[in-house]
Amino acid sequence: MYFDKAEVLERSELEKLQVERLKKTIDLAANSPYYSESFKKNNINSSVIKTIDDVKRLPFTTKDDLRSQYPHGLLTKPLDEFVRLHASSGTTGTPTAVFYTQKDLDTWADLMARSLYAVGVRRSDILQNMSGYGLFTGGLGIHYGSERLGCLTIPAGAGNTKRQIKLIRDFNVTALHIIPSFALYFAGKVREEGYDPADMPWKIALIGAEPHTEYTRQKIEEELHIKAYNSYGLTEMNGPGVAFECTEQSGMHVWEDSYIAEIIDPETGESVPDGEIGELVMTTLTREGMPIIRYRTRDLTRFIPGQCKCGRTSKRIDRIVGRADDMLIIKGVNIYPMQIENIIMAMPEVGQNYLIELFREGFIDQIKVKVEIKDQYFVEDMRALQGLQKKIANKLRDEILVTPRVELVQHDSIPKSDGKAKRVLDLREVE
Ligand code: ADP
Ligand code: K
Numbered sequence: 001m002y003f004d005k006a007e008v009l010e011r012s013e014l015e016k017l018q019v020e021r022l023k024k025t026i027d028l029a030a031n032s033p034y035y036s037e038s039f040k041k042n043n044i045n046s047s048v049i050k051t052i053d054d055v056k057r058l059p060f061t062t063k064d065d066l067r068s069q070y071p072h073g074l075l076t077k078p079l080d081e082f083v084r085l086h087a088s089s090g091t092t093g094t095p096t097a098v099f100y101t102q103k104d105l106d107t108w109a110d111l112m113a114r115s116l117y118a119v120g121v122r123r124s125d126i127l128q129n130m131s132g133y134g135l136f137t138g139g140l141g142i143h144y145g146s147e148r149l150g151c152l153t154i155p156a157g158a159g160n161t162k163r164q165i166k167l168i169r170d171f172n173v174t175a176l177h178i179i180p181s182f183a184l185y186f187a188g189k190v191r192e193e194g195y196d197p198a199d200m201p202w203k204i205a206l207i208g209a210e211p212h213t214e215y216t217r218q219k220i221e222e223e224l225h226i227k228a229y230n231s232y233g234l235t236e237m238n239g240p241g242v243a244f245e246c247t248e249q250s251g252m253h254v255w256e257d258s259y260i261a262e263i264i265d266p267e268t269g270e271s272v273p274d275g276e277i278g279e280l281v282m283t284t285l286t287r288e289g290m291p292i293i294r295y296r297t298r299d300l301t302r303f304i305p306g307q308c309k310c311g312r313t314s315k316r317i318d319r320i321v322g323r324a325d326d327m328l329i330i331k332g333v334n335i336y337p338m339q340i341e342n343i344i345m346a347m348p349e350v351g352q353n354y355l356i357e358l359f360r361e362g363f364i365d366q367i368k369v370k371v372e373i374k375d376q377y378f379v380e381d382m383r384a385l386q387g388l389q390k391k392i393a394n395k396l397r398d399e400i401l402v403t404p405r406v407e408l409v410q411h412d413s414i415p416k417s418d419g420k421a422k423r424v425l426d427l428r429e430v431e
């Protein structure tokens with residue numbers, strides 16, 4: 001029934017293991033420049049941890065802390081010991097990088113294999129990974145986990161729908177990894193190609209990387225004739241395989257033998273009562289090269305009270321309902337409005353004001369940036385304007401990794417608000 005006996009440990013056993021691993025993590029982390037200084041400042045060492053609740057005595061780590069330590073400040077070992085690097089999307093301007101030793105990669109692959117197993121994937125399955133590879137963890141992360149489980153794994157990557165469909169049919173693909181917003185678009189493409197999704201060989205879809213509702217999941221299941229399971233992860237905590245649904249589809253099991261999950265009030269930093277929504281805070285327990293302690297994910301969710309019918313003993317988190325910061329996720333890619341501002345405001349042609357619009361075309365999220373152009377550049381010449389539009393779009397694409405629509409507008413034509421400027425207009429309908 002389970003991939004790893006850690007999934008069904010008694011709570012008391014599990015917490016004992018967590019305490020042991022947390023102490024070890026603190027000792028390891030103390031070898032990194034960042035944590036050695038932070039622990040000294042806060043008078044922390046592993047002996048302050050007696051019960052799992054003592055994790056609250058440790059300081060938080062924020063994205064800004066990671067940025068300030070870029071690139072090597074959190075490493076506990078010489079660079080020679082590391083074999084892989086990933087970077088979170090939406091971070092080219094102010095980067096955070098995560099490094100893995102071979103042992104870290106093995107641990108991650110095991111967690112990922114366990115996650116796949118929990119939703120019914122077996123070694124006889126053939127898995128097509130339709131996530132972008134490269135620096136994204138959704139590519140190699142799912143890939144190595146699928147191989148670890150023993151599945152025939154097809155690294156199809158993102159895009160090229162026609163070829164994706166051909167691969168699926170030719171090789172009898174039974175499991176897909178696909179981002180939710182792409183899944184519905186994909187269903188339409190399958191039909192356009194003349195196939196009935198009900199006749200396709202697939203059975204299981206892993207969907208994640210971006211927030212989506214229960215309604216969207218059901219729609220994906222109906223449109224593709226597939227079972228779809230929610231997959232949660234973030235680069236700072238390895239990538240996918242942090243929390244995963246089981247076949248019960250009633251929340252995502254946090255793999256607590258590898259992570260401590262807390263939910264806090266983002267304003268006060270205090271734990272919220274069980275079942276209430278707050279910010280998810282995560283600590284790695286099995287990472288040796290770059291442990292991260294009490295990481296503020298900025299993702300808002302809640303613990304689901306009670307135990308899951310599947311018998312796994314770990315806590316479950318609910319769907320991510322939002323963010324405690326202004327990060328946007330478009331096509332699975334994380335984008336901060338500040339990245340866009342930094343690029344366009346550095347261009348001499350651009351005036352004071354801009355507006356980011358998010359909308360949905362078909363099922364695909366799109367991003368449009370309205371940019372006010374200075375009067376002297378707002379000329380009659382169409383070619384000049386189109387050239388400028390293209391230049392802005394290209395510069396933005398290089399930074400945010402998604403190609404935005406760019407609309408040039410005249411000086412003073414974007415309405416100004418009295419208070420804080422509203423820079424993002426989200427026109428995507430909420431279900
Ligand atoms: P990934 O490649 O897994 O998307 P990133 O580090 O680029 O990793 O992005 C992580 C962020 O993506 C999370 O902090 C969260 O905001 C979002 N995310 C990942 N998985 C999900 C999910 N299943 N539901 C909602 N949001 C998710
Ligand atoms: K993401």
Ligand code: ZN
Pocket residue numbers: 245246247248253308309310311312
């Ligand atoms: Zn379960």
